[in-house]
Amino acid sequence: MPAHNFPELAAFVAIARRRSFRRAAVELGVSPSAVSHSLRQLEDRLSLKLVNRTTRSVALTEAGQRLFESLGPAFDGIDAAIEDLNQFRDAPRGTLRINAPRQAMRLAVGEVIADFVRLHPGMRIEVAGSDQLDDVVAAGFDAGVRHGELIAEDMIATPIGPWLGYAAYAAPGYLAENPPPLHPADLKGHSCVAYRFPSGKPFLWRFRRDGAPIEVEPAATLTFDDMDLVLDATLAGAGVGYMFEAQGRAHVAAGRLVEILPDWRTGPIRFFLYYPGRANLSFGMRAFIDFVKRRSRAIDEPASPPQAVLNA
Template sequence: MQLSRADLADFAYFIAIAKHRSFRRAAQEMGVTTSALSHSMSALETRRGVRLLNRTTRSVTLTAAGEELLDRIEGPLNAINDASENLDRYRDTPAGRVRISVPEDAVTLLLNPVMPTFIERYPHVEVDISVSNRLIDVIGSGFDAGIRYGGTVPEDMIAQRLSPDIGWMAAAAPSYIEQFGLPEHPSQLVDHRCVRIRLGNDQIYQWEFDRGEESVVVTAPGPLTVDATHAALGLGLGGCGIIYGSEPIFRPYFKDGRLLPVMADWMSLGSGFHIYYSGRRHVPTGVRLLVELIRNIRPL
């Protein structure tokens, strides 16, 4: 049977489904509805007279025919996609769509300062930004790239630094300090209320403090635990307890006096933001342009 245009489009959908083992996640990557994706797969199987997918309410798996089809078409279609991306280098106006996964702090510190310039300069590049502090498989989840603090970038990814190292410290509202006083040493935090941090891997973060050659790690006590910076800030500003985070996030609140540094001489330096992506795939034009702009503007 001769290959048709419909087959080529449906093969791309099939590869996305095979990668995610999920119609919903594949549809999200391809920018179509789940029902449209399901209809395309049914039409492909009907045209070819072969069942390619085993569907249940909980999972999607490949049949033997589906496994053989994936093995034969995945490489060639990826090569076609790379060739299409390469053509953008010859356009007067870059275009395309990229999906990136970023933590909350990166939106505030990196993307918010540069995106107004980016969309003005590259109006035909669509950037789909997913904000999550959880550690996810960005490639397996259909993203072109991820941004994370350097220490959490997967080792099998190619990473590029986007910012210098970042200082981490404690802070509190004047109302809290007025009521409970200021600790002078990290060990004194045991006598204070702290807003604890749950990391993307569900572990409770131990607060790190450095002063000269001295390093202290504290299991912060307190009745409140959050997994997002905006939640910690809100609770800290409300006087609920001492909070911990990056100095650039706290800086505007220090300037207007709504937060005060706690043990400012005990700031810990951590790895800055990095963007990362698979070395086995062509770097999309949108990702490359975003990296260049962040490095030129240098928001941090």
């Protein structure tokens, strides 16, 4: 195939990497229609269907997968060679894609990335707000953000954002009809508003006072996969909710919520940025990691260490 078809091959590789025409277009700096046109031209030249596209998904055909497996390493080598030239730039440039839970964006990540792009105007950051524990590499992300330090062995993790704590709350109206619990075991007699991970695992409530932590799987009257919905239902008086202290603080001050079991709080936790532990990270990604590390070192860390694992 003549060399002038390189843009068509580049479009195909971007689609195969990202499993999205829109994200491939962002990677290449062109319009989605241009990416689609390049793919059609390549398929016409080869007389083969390479990509199956529906309104919900993009998948490679068997021929497309074979072509991608052959071309992917070559394009990775080209990307690495071009990326190596970035060391001669005065500032990083390019696009980073990060997968982060919605609450992480609000409480830990949003301010960090805003300050980073302000410092490096040549950088762009795309954030997918999702609580789903994705394989960030397979999903086409440069990095992910999650609770705790239990990250896949082939990943590197570094703390991002401030220390955060969890607490249990209830609305005054609910407590008027239900005496507040005095011990975490008393929660069995209460209606609870719970969070569940997208994987289906329940989010256990952790408490500690003068000893080992106590884990409680609440008898949930309502269960959500979104912490903001947990807050809304708790404010509405549906029961006791367990959430980030930063979510409940203003509502306690305004009298809309009351903290439950305040003497049983666990130690603070942090979100972690995790990314592939490989040497060929982009110049922009390395700059972002260094920026995150500097921010983390500047935070006054409490005496108690972070919980190594939350039940994700």
